Amino acid sequence: AGLMTIRAYHESRGDTNRNICIIPASAHGTNPASAVMAGMQVVVTKTDEKGNIDLADLEEKVLKHSENLAALMVTYPSTHGVFESSIRKITRLIHEHGGQVYMDGANMNAQVGLTNPAIIGADVCHLNLHKTFAIPHGGGGPGVGPICVAAQLAPFLPGNPVIPTGGKKAITAISAAPWGSALACLISYGYIKMLGAAGLQKATEIAILNANYIKERLEGKYQVLYTGEMGRAAHEMIIDCRPFKQKNIEVTDIAKRLMDYGFHAPTVSFPVAGTMMIEPTESEGLSELDRFCDAMISIREEIDAVSEGDNQNVLKNAPHTLEMVTSDHWAFPYTRQQAAYPLPYVKESKFWPSIRRVDEAYGDRNLICTCAPIEAYADSE
Ligand SMILES: *Cc1c(COP(=O)(O)O)cnc(C)c1O
Numbered sequence: 001a002g003l004m005t006i007r008a009y010h011e012s013r014g015d016t017n018r019n020i021c022i023i024p025a026s027a028h029g030t031n032p033a034s035a036v037m038a039g040m041q042v043v044v045t046k047t048d049e050k051g052n053i054d055l056a057d058l059e060e061k062v063l064k065h066s067e068n069l070a071a072l073m074v075t076y077p078s079t080h081g082v083f084e085s086s087i088r089k090i091t092r093l094i095h096e097h098g099g100q101v102y103m104d105g106a107n108m109n110a111q112v113g114l115t116n117p118a119i120i121g122a123d124v125c126h127l128n129l130h131k132t133f134a135i136p137h138g139g140g141g142p143g144v145g146p147i148c149v150a151a152q153l154a155p156f157l158p159g160n161p162v163i164p165t166g167g168k169k170a171i172t173a174i175s176a177a178p179w180g181s182a183l184a185c186l187i188s189y190g191y192i193k194m195l196g197a198a199g200l201q202k203a204t205e206i207a208i209l210n211a212n213y214i215k216e217r218l219e220g221k222y223q224v225l226y227t228g229e230m231g232r233a234a235h236e237m238i239i240d241c242r243p244f245k246q247k248n249i250e251v252t253d254i255a256k257r258l259m260d261y262g263f264h265a266p267t268v269s270f271p272v273a274g275t276m277m278i279e280p281t282e283s284e285g286l287s288e289l290d291r292f293c294d295a296m297i298s299i300r301e302e303i304d305a306v307s308e309g310d311n312q313n314v315l316k317n318a319p320h321t322l323e324m325v326t327s328d329h330w331a332f333p334y335t336r337q338q339a340a341y342p343l344p345y346v347k348e349s350k351f352w353p354s355i356r357r358v359d360e361a362y363g364d365r366n367l368i369c370t371c372a373p374i375e376a377y378a379d380s381e
Pocket of ligand 1: 027028030031075079104106107128143144145
């Protein structure tokens with residue numbers, strides 16, 4: 001909807017040729033997908049070794065496409081978990097070349113009450129209500145995403161054939177329900193009403209504090225891939241699990257092992273393959289954060305204990321199900337206690353993973369039918 005609004009704005013000014021959308025390499029896959037759906041052509045701009053948008057590369061691309069520049073889609077703070085200090089320089093550059101700035105609002109949990117999209121020069125942003133304005137943040141959906149626009153884009157906000165909404169020069173309806181999902185909107189309404197302005201700001205502050213607390217506790221155990229100039233994370237951080245590949249330990253093994261410790265793993269391999277993205281939000285208390293850090297530190301010790309060429313270890317075999325641990329047969333070179341109760345807190349409240357591993361992305365890429373073949377019916381007859 002945001003990009004279509006930008007498109008309508010350019011068209012209204014006779015700039016029908018403006019169809020280039022610049023997107024940083026670190027962007028979420030939904031960004032280029034949306035740009036293509038909105039009829040734009042995607043130009044990817046690089047990120048530097050610190051994870052920030054590569055300004056020189058961006059300038060080059062903006063100059064090259066100046067005539068046809070429609071928009072920049074940018075996530076702030078970035079998907080690398082950093083408040084990019086050159087963000088205003090970036091948005092100014094886009095404006096100077098006639099483009100509009102679309103801010104992906106997925107990381108608003110690090111902005112609410114402290115800063116806002118207008119300050120950085122965004123012309124449109126969407127708010128992932130199911131992320132920032134819900135508990136659990138982003139937990140399972142359904143999603144809803146209103147867009148907010150600057151004055152020059154307001155006339156083009158989408159209309160609806162049944163319910164009068166949108167601007168004076170409204171584009172056609174994007175969503176069948178013009179105000180989104182009543183179910184999801186109520187959750188956000190409750191979240192905002194109950195916290196109030198001061199509470200929302202506090203939530204942001206605690207989210208950032210929690211992320212940096214985890215970052216400090218994991219210091220020396222895991223490498224945090226990107227940080228801001230002051231050595232801090234925003235509300236999330238990426239830890240690099242690629243060095244463990246030497247021991248044949250993959251980020252997936254860490255994710256699966258976390259289940260034995262009672263945790264559902266954070267996002268893996270986005271936005272950087274082989275890494276883990278940790279976003280604690282404000283919703284977890286100190287004891288839960290500590291349990292998580294203890295688990296991660298303990299897993300790091302387990303990684304250290306793996307010797308090269310050893311493929312029968314607690315990580316590779318994780319998660320350990322109740323069925324495995326209670327079986328009369330135990331053929332692993334470590335104990336059942338190590339498998340199921342790696343830390344004292346796990347004994348107090350054990351979560352038992354019900355199944356072992358399915359083959360990761362295999363099932364996403366291959367249609368597997370579990371129903372009986374037609375012959376089975378014929379045979380039974
Ligand atoms: C989650 C996320 C999205 C997608 O948002 P949904 O509304 O959950 O589909 C887009 N961009 C970023 C940076 C995200 O983290």
